[in-house]
Amino acid sequence: MKLKSSVDILSEWDIVAARQLGRNEAKEVGFGTVDQARITTAISELARNIYLYAGKGNIEIKQITQGNMQGLLVIASDQGPGISDVRKVMEDGYTTSGGLGAGLPGVKRLMDDFKIETIFGEGTTISATKWLR
Amino acid sequence: MKLKSSVDILSEWDIVAARQLGRNEAKEVGFGTVDQARITTAISELARNIYLYAGKGNIEIKQITQGNMQGLLVIASDQGPGISDVRKVMEDGYTTSGGLGAGLPGVKRLMDDFKIETIFGEGTTISATKWLR
Amino acid sequence: MPQEFKRQYKEILEQYTLRQTEHNLYEGQNFSRQLIQKNISPEEVISIHKASLEEIIPNLSADVSHSFDLLIEVMIRYGLALKEHQTLIKKQENFKMEMELASNVQQTLLKTKIPNMFGLDIGMISVPAQEMNGDYAYFLNDETSVGVAVADVIGKGIPAALCMSMIKYGMDSLTGAKTDPIVVLDVINRIVEKSVSDSMFISMFYGTYNTTRSEFTYASAGHEPPLFYCAKSERFTELQAKGLLLGVVPNVKYEQHSVVFDKEDFVVMMTDGVTECRSKEGFIEQQTVMDIIESVRDESAQAMVEYVYKKLEELQDFEQRDDFTLVIFKKI
Amino acid sequence: MPQEFKRQYKEILEQYTLRQTEHNLYEGQNFSRQLIQKNISPEEVISIHKASLEEIIPNLSADVSHSFDLLIEVMIRYGLALKEHQTLIKKQENFKMEMELASNVQQTLLKTKIPNMFGLDIGMISVPAQEMNGDYAYFLNDETSVGVAVADVIGKGIPAALCMSMIKYGMDSLTGAKTDPIVVLDVINRIVEKSVSDSMFISMFYGTYNTTRSEFTYASAGHEPPLFYCAKSERFTELQAKGLLLGVVPNVKYEQHSVVFDKEDFVVMMTDGVTECRSKEGFIEQQTVMDIIESVRDESAQAMVEYVYKKLEELQDFEQRDDFTLVIFKKI
Ligand SMILES: [Mn+2]
Ligand SMILES: [Mn+2]
Ligand SMILES: [Mn+2]
Ligand SMILES: [Mn+2]
Numbered sequence: 001m002k003l004k005s006s007v008d009i010l011s012e013w014d015i016v017a018a019r020q021l022g023r024n025e026a027k028e029v030g031f032g033t034v035d036q037a038r039i040t041t042a043i044s045e046l047a048r049n050i051y052l053y054a055g056k057g058n059i060e061i062k063q064i065t066q067g068n069m070q071g072l073l074v075i076a077s078d079q080g081p082g083i084s085d086v087r088k089v090m091e092d093g094y095t096t097s098g099g100l101g102a103g104l105p106g107v108k109r110l111m112d113d114f115k116i117e118t119i120f121g122e123g124t125t126i127s128a129t130k131w132l133r
Numbered sequence: 134m135k136l137k138s139s140v141d142i143l144s145e146w147d148i149v150a151a152r153q154l155g156r157n158e159a160k161e162v163g164f165g166t167v168d169q170a171r172i173t174t175a176i177s178e179l180a181r182n183i184y185l186y187a188g189k190g191n192i193e194i195k196q197i198t199q200g201n202m203q204g205l206l207v208i209a210s211d212q213g214p215g216i217s218d219v220r221k222v223m224e225d226g227y228t229t230s231g232g233l234g235a236g237l238p239g240v241k242r243l244m245d246d247f248k249i250e251t252i253f254g255e256g257t258t259i260s261a262t263k264w265l266r
Numbered sequence: 267m268p269q270e271f272k273r274q275y276k277e278i279l280e281q282y283t284l285r286q287t288e289h290n291l292y293e294g295q296n297f298s299r300q301l302i303q304k305n306i307s308p309e310e311v312i313s314i315h316k317a318s319l320e321e322i323i324p325n326l327s328a329d330v331s332h333s334f335d336l337l338i339e340v341m342i343r344y345g346l347a348l349k350e351h352q353t354l355i356k357k358q359e360n361f362k363m364e365m366e367l368a369s370n371v372q373q374t375l376l377k378t379k380i381p382n383m384f385g386l387d388i389g390m391i392s393v394p395a396q397e398m399n400g401d402y403a404y405f406l407n408d409e410t411s412v413g414v415a416v417a418d419v420i421g422k423g424i425p426a427a428l429c430m431s432m433i434k435y436g437m438d439s440l441t442g443a444k445t446d447p448i449v450v451l452d453v454i455n456r457i458v459e460k461s462v463s464d465s466m467f468i469s470m471f472y473g474t475y476n477t478t479r480s481e482f483t484y485a486s487a488g489h490e491p492p493l494f495y496c497a498k499s500e501r502f503t504e505l506q507a508k509g510l511l512l513g514v515v516p517n518v519k520y521e522q523h524s525v526v527f528d529k530e531d532f533v534v535m536m537t538d539g540v541t542e543c544r545s546k547e548g549f550i551e552q553q554t555v556m557d558i559i560e561s562v563r564d565e566s567a568q569a570m571v572e573y574v575y576k577k578l579e580e581l582q583d584f585e586q587r588d589d590f591t592l593v594i595f596k597k598i
Numbered sequence: 599m600p601q602e603f604k605r606q607y608k609e610i611l612e613q614y615t616l617r618q619t620e621h622n623l624y625e626g627q628n629f630s631r632q633l634i635q636k637n638i639s640p641e642e643v644i645s646i647h648k649a650s651l652e653e654i655i656p657n658l659s660a661d662v663s664h665s666f667d668l669l670i671e672v673m674i675r676y677g678l679a680l681k682e683h684q685t686l687i688k689k690q691e692n693f694k695m696e697m698e699l700a701s702n703v704q705q706t707l708l709k710t711k712i713p714n715m716f717g718l719d720i721g722m723i724s725v726p727a728q729e730m731n732g733d734y735a736y737f738l739n740d741e742t743s744v745g746v747a748v749a750d751v752i753g754k755g756i757p758a759a760l761c762m763s764m765i766k767y768g769m770d771s772l773t774g775a776k777t778d779p780i781v782v783l784d785v786i787n788r789i790v791e792k793s794v795s796d797s798m799f800i801s802m803f804y805g806t807y808n809t810t811r812s813e814f815t816y817a818s819a820g821h822e823p824p825l826f827y828c829a830k831s832e833r834f835t836e837l838q839a840k841g842l843l844l845g846v847v848p849n850v851k852y853e854q855h856s857v858v859f860d861k862e863d864f865v866v867m868m869t870d871g872v873t874e875c876r877s878k879e880g881f882i883e884q885q886t887v888m889d890i891i892e893s894v895r896d897e898s899a900q901a902m903v904e905y906v907y908k909k910l911e912e913l914q915d916f917e918q919r920d921d922f923t924l925v926i927f928k929k930i
Contacts, residue, residue: 015624016621019620020620023620032313033335033338034309034313034338037309037335037338037342037623038309038342040620040623040627041339041342041343044627086916087917090916092353092354102346102631106343106350109346109350110342148292149289149292152291156288166645166667167641167642167645167670170291170641170667170670170671171674173288173671174674174675177292177295220584225685235299235675235678239675239682242678243678278668282664282665282667283661283664286667290668291667291668294668294671294672295671295672295674295675297672298671298674298675298676299675301672301675302676308640308673308676311672311673311676312669315665319665322661323659329615329654329655330651330658330662332615333611333614333647335614335618335623336610336623336626337644337647339623339626339627340626340627340633341630341640343627343630343631343634344630344634344640344676347683348676348679348680350683351679351680351682351683351686354687354690355686358689364756365756367756367757368755368756370795371757371760371761371794371798372760374793374794375764375794423700424697424756425696425699425700427760428700428703428704428707428763429703431760431763431764432707432763435767435770439767439771461706461707462703462706462707463703463706
């Protein structure tokens, strides 16, 4: 069982590769079709953000366990410009990312845990976990 | 072609009868499946309101034309208690009618025209029209 | 996937595939009400539908099965929008509670007492269009004089309400009811000009009534002119007084005029929320407002203002577009 | 049904039924973004799916076809919820614009200038948790004295902001920077007690620094005690002073104390938004706040307050729960 794997995001094709990786790992962990689609959508949004705003970066997928819980951790990192106003980006209906239910608030809703670390001018790392129920 | 028809609402079964009547007429006018379902849902809500809040009343369905437009007019009338605060009942998320997207604001959204006349203590008449596009 | 919903849905779907009756669709509709209430997302509904269909039609073609996976993928965003909606509804509810609280705070802050004067009957009503009032009426009085300020911030809602508090503190800093109207306007104008940005303007009327001389002295800062009713001639005249809106420039020359009241004469001070009432047919004519007032001239001043408000509310189809303030001084 | 969407969707679905690749699902996902933007409701999506499937699989079983009609019926309510969401979003946007305007009005109303004093370096930051600030900092000064008021309405948002304007007008009515802190608190307390309902309380600290004597005299109305930093001993002490919150009773006895500054000594005045910062792990310790402040003691007072804000914002994961105000007086 492969426990860690990652995809560099340099072109739009890599978004699909990251999705594929995420879906495979999600299947392996035992997530159902709907949760697979949710995890994949979250990865899609994160990869798309990297592609659109940072130019390049990386999506890492890790199968994780905590006590007797199993889950999937997605880490999206880039050395892009960083996010100057995290509060605003996490606000609903903030429409730069294409409206309804999209963007980082969407990722937060699709996953169970969500963490964002950003340094203006140095880059951003977003970690999001989905737990198997 | 039957141009006017109506159903008295006295029991929950009559809600289904009103829906059936509405769907038949909607089909006859030429509405597609989705619009048929919307008109039927609107009739359902109106009939349910009569059944729950006024006890009894009537749903009338009329095929109408205006210029070269064809449409379906639904008139729901009762001699119930009337609505004391129309502004409030038409407000979104006013939760007496069972939450999200339901109640009279829902009916208004499902149809094209919507009119409400109510006299406190004397009853309510709601007219809603859907036009064929 | 919530198993109980799956079981119920499968039953409805099974019935419906057997016989496409309205009754089955009605059950589906009622069921969807429950689904939404229990936060079942649309992508889960598709997933339930797929699983049910696979059980009902055992030899379902793989193509059909797969097609649902694409549909689930597409629905995920609809599910997100729905969740966003639930967050927003909660926010909206909190906001409503906050506005109610704010409106209470404002009422306490701006409260003013209608004075009891010998020989003068006073009536006052002030109703905001939204939760917060951008109109303001304030009374000052001593033994023989009663001063009244009626003001309107251009605009309504929260920004207007914030500005209004300024007028109150300005008025509090005045010494007494006898102060000349042009002095009052000058003081308040300086405060407003200093504290408020260039895009905020306030119109204000100030009048003071002397019960000994039955004389009403007044000045206006770009405010709606009051109506003076002469009981003898049974006619209204506008009390005109030139003067710039508050907050435009620090030094303004205001005009001061007076009028002497006979018994039963009265003055109607108001904001443009009264004169600019609109019905479906357009603005309500000044003559209409005058007729309404005149029809209740024999009532108490308070009964008069309340009647006028009720009448105009009706004429407007209960859609109040602006804050509404009306003050009547009637010699008795 | 919008024909163009139908055509595009059918193509994606056709590809997907042929080969179930991630790329096809990705296209479906991107397509759904467009659908939502163009206000295509979920019941329309099902209808598009049904029609596409019927074309792709010509001999699709009647059962499958019918099953979609039930699904459409179920989805209608989801579509309604989505439309409701769009209405609410528009409302929310209007409200945001109103709040932005209100926030500008408040900033103009409450603006205060940080004085330039000989021998004293002053830094100030005040950041509201929401649009409106329920914290307030205000400076008064003359040649040798600078007074500072730091206040916090219990609660935040619009109701708190309305109350805050009161403090400003109260402060404006004071004569000068030399006024004794206990006198200042007494004046403001009487104003607040008179104008505010029983459920609204305000905590306030007032301090005045004399540059000739390097002496800081202060009093507190139930406010967060400031931290005094002695550069020589490199230690913080709390400046305690007893006194009831503003607005509770009209007559309150406040305590007045003083402390003399040596060079590099400073005092940190703040609201509970600073001390009651919470991270996921619970409250942030006072020691942590002190360590953060001490780490930048050599910076200018303004750089200090800005650094502390940034650090605490980070520790709180950028979720500011309360209005945040910090003022530093540093002898140089
Ligand atoms: Mn106004
Ligand atoms: Mn107005
Ligand atoms: Mn506060
Ligand atoms: Mn606070």
